[in-house]
Amino acid sequence: MSKEILKVTNLSVGVGEKQILHNVNLTINEGETHVLMGPNGAGKSTLGTALMGNPKYEILSGEVSFKGEDLLEMETDKRSQAGLYLSFQNPIEVPGISFANFIRSAMEQRGEKMSLWKFKKALKEKMDVLNMKEEYAERDLNVGFSGGEKKKAEILQLLMLHPSLAILDETDSGLDVDAVKTVSTGVEEYHRTQQGALLIITHNTKILDSLHVDHTHVLVDGRIVAEGDGSLVAEINANGFEKYMTK
Amino acid sequence: MEEKTYVEDVDRSVYDIRNEEGDNVYRIHQGLTKEIVMKISEEKNDPQWMRDFRLKCLDIYNDLKLPNWGADISDLNMDEIATYVRTNTKMANTWKDVPKEIKDTFEQLGIPQAERESLAGVGAQYDSELVYHNVRKEVEDQGVIYTDFESALRGPYADLVKEKFMTIIKPEEHKFAALHGAVWSGGSFVYVPKGVDVGIPLQSYFRLNAAGAGQFEHTLIIVEDGAKLHFIEGCSAPKYNVNNLHAGLVEIVVGDDATMRYSTIENWSKNMYNLNSKKAIVGKNSKMEWVSGSFGSHVSYLYPCTVLNGENSHMEFTGITFAGEGQNLDTGLKVIQNAPNTSSAVSTKSISKGGGICTTRSEVVITAKGENSKSAVSCESLMIDDISRSDTIPAMDIRTNTADVGHEATIGRISDEAVFYMMARGIPEEEAKTMIVSGFAENVSKELPLEYAVEMNNLIRLEMKGSIG
Structure with missing residues (x-):
């Protein structure tokens, strides 16, 4: 369980003229569950999207290795194929591409070719886990999906694509209690059946109820200000970020 | 950029197969004179009225000016275009009788296979004349006529053909209609009798193999009351470094309570001037549908026109135009709503890339007779890069107070966010962009046979x- 999968060393990231992350360090081992907490605007989403290679963000300094390879040298599609997954906070709507075809194309890029019949069966199984109606598979990618369906759609892709590390960017935000429960079931399924590692960016601890948190990181003003095990989540839940912000 | 050239050379190959012109090809002298028109008429053994009509059209052609828009x-010089090129072969109605090199070309384009699988009948034109024509027996048994135009001029419907020929699109309408009238050859005549539903499509495929030549096929379709037809037209040509010209004419008459759908996938090579005209006249309670994909040619002028002459008639137009490097594609449509309670629904999409120019023109005319008529036009454009161009030019001429008319136009780019999102799922950039463009075109592709x-x-x-990097 202790094989290193992601190692972020002194990573600084900016957008435009503005520096957002300052010398961030983070190590995640295979199968571990990490939580990244912090107030709004701390740079949590920036870390997720920069690790995925969003061209809007500039890497100012630092190194990132993923499974021993230099992640920053890889194009976004190669990062994904290597096993990194990012669940988007605001999934993008793409008209004219059915959700099922999109997932199938993504699987084929990973060399996972299967017959249409087998694919449909596998998709249906995972959709059932997430209480998603079958009709969503034939609808255009994210187009007209409700907030909750979009988040479920992100988790469905997570389950279909078998990544080894998934970054969940506020996948629980804006969801009602039942939807959070469903999403959290999906995440738990990923963790349990695929032994996938997780970096969960969240404000809400409900999504963590069914997971054992190995490590917690607190990000304030683009800097990691505190680290701890799962108990830190409860501590922050009780007391907030105030004590870190006044530092 | 090197990769692009390489890929295009390889992948276009199926369209680019060219056959050398051998000794068995008859090619008329290039240019456009009275002698040449007479010679074509003689070669085709026209009835006298057609010979006279050709000469009248030549005069009209000489009187009319080129469009000033x-x-x-x-660059198109008629003195360099051979208006009639024919392989010396008889038209066949089984594939095995089609000359081998021509048959190979059509087989590579998938024509006979498509016929076996999903078509009611097929016509294949090679340069100026049809080389193959066949219609399924069960369709023929319903009284449906689908024949080459030359046979139609002499067949049982000769009087009907004479009565309708170039009355829907008159030679005076524009210079290239007149040109067509003077030098036309090839094409098809379709007649669907009252109440007959031709359940599966008929298809004509036009192939222009000869360099420096023109193709001027004439299509006349008559759909009687209560009948239903889907007609598909496909076009392609290999690439030459001299100009080629296509000035076909399609005339359609739709009776009452009838449905007609006309689908086109056009992929002329990029040395082609595609100056094509299409028009349909529609009776009451009937429906005319156009599905149009324009991908090829150097320059296109293409605006299918629909005249809704019967009340409660309806027109639907779904089109996509894709202009790449060196292409200037001017496409669109016209509808004349000339009866009460008519409606038209238009959705056009254009994609421009690599300096290509797309212009979309739509003209909606609702006459004083068109009370309570409706029209909705939507034009969407997608620009792949900064060097391309896209224009939308709507025109409306409404002569009644009771019409309900709407037009919307949008222009967009491939969103960087969408590309990043798709790449984050492991889809390479070029593939992601291709999927986005295909998605943009999806409303057209879903209207087409598989x-x-x-x-x-x-x-x-x-x-x-090669659209990136």
């Missing part, structure tokens, strides 16, 4: 190759 066609939808997606894929 639209894409530049000053093999055409596949061909259209392949064309988009081909055009998007």
Whole structure:
């Protein structure tokens, strides 16, 4: 369980003229569950999207290795194929591409070719886990999906694509209690059946109820200000970020 | 950029197969004179009225001026175009009788296979004349006529053909209609009797193999009251470095309570001037549908026109135009709503890339007779890069107070966010962009029969190759 999968060393990231992350360090081992907490605007989403290679963000300094390879040298599609997954906070709507075809194309890029019949069966199984109606598979990618369906759609892709590390960017935000429960079931399924590692960016601890948190990181003003095990989540839940912000 | 050239050379190959002109090809002297028109008429053994009509059209052609709007066609010199090129072969109605090199070309384009699988009848034109024509027996037994135009001039419907020929699109309408009238050859005549529903489509495929030649096929379709037809037209040509010209004419008459759908996938090579005209006259309670994909040619002028002459008649137009490097594609449509309670629904999409120019013109005319008529026009454009161009030019002429008319136009780019999102799922950048463009075109491809939808997606894929880096 202790094989290193992601190692972020002194990573600084900016957008435009503005520096957002300052010398961030983070190590995640295979199968571990990490939580990244912090107030709004701390740079949590920036870390997720920069690790995925969003061209809007500039890497100012630092190194990132993923499974021993230099992640920053890889194009976004190669990062994904290597096993990194990012669940988007605001999934993008793409008209004219059915959700099922999109997932199938993504699987084929990973060399996972299967017959249409087998694919449909596998998709249906995972959709059932997430209480998603079958009709969503034939609808255009994210187009007209409700907030909750979009988040479920992100988790469905997570389950279909078998990544080894998934970054969940506020996948629980804006969801009602039942939807959070469903999403959290999906995440738990990923963790349990695929032994996938997780970096969960969240404000809400409900999504963590069914997971054992190995490590917690607190990000304030683009800097990691505190680290701890799962108990830190409860501590922050009780007391907030105030004590870190006044530092 | 090197990769792009390489890929295009390889992938276009199926369209680019050219056959050398051998000794058995008859090619008329290039240019456009009275002698040449007479010679074509003689070669085709026209009835006298047609010979007279050709000469009248030549006079009209000489009187009319080139359009003073639209894409530049000053490079098109009629003195360099051979208006009639024929392989010396009889038209066949089984594939095995088609000469081998021509048969191979059509087989590579998938024509006979499509016929076996999903068509009621097929016509294949090679240069100026049809080389193959066949219609399923059960369709023929319903009284449906689908024949080459020359046979139609002499067949049982000769009087009907004479009565309708170039009355829907008159030679005076524009210079290239007149040109067509003077030098036309090839094409098809379709007649669907009252109440007959031709359940599966008929298809004509036009192939222009000869360099420096023109193709001027004439299509006349008559759909009687209560009948239903889907007609598909496909076009392609290999690439030459001299100009080629296509000035076909399609005339359609739709009776009352009838449905007609006309689908086109056009992939002329990029040395082609495509100056094509299409028009349909529609009776009451009837429906005319156009599905149009324009991918090829150097310059296109293409605006299918629909005249809704019967009350409660309806027109639907779904079109996509894709202009790449060196292409100036001026496309669109016209509808004249000339009866009460008519309606029209238009959705056009255009994609421009690599300096290509797309112009979309729509003209909606609702006459004083068109009370309580409706029209909705939507034009969407997608620009792949900063050097391309896209224009939307709507025109409306409404002569009644009771009409309900709407027009919307949008222009967009491939969103960086969407590309990043798709790449984050492991889809490479070029593939992601291709998928986005195909998605943009999806409302057209879903209207097409499967093999055409596949061909259209392949064309988009081909055009998007090398669009990055």
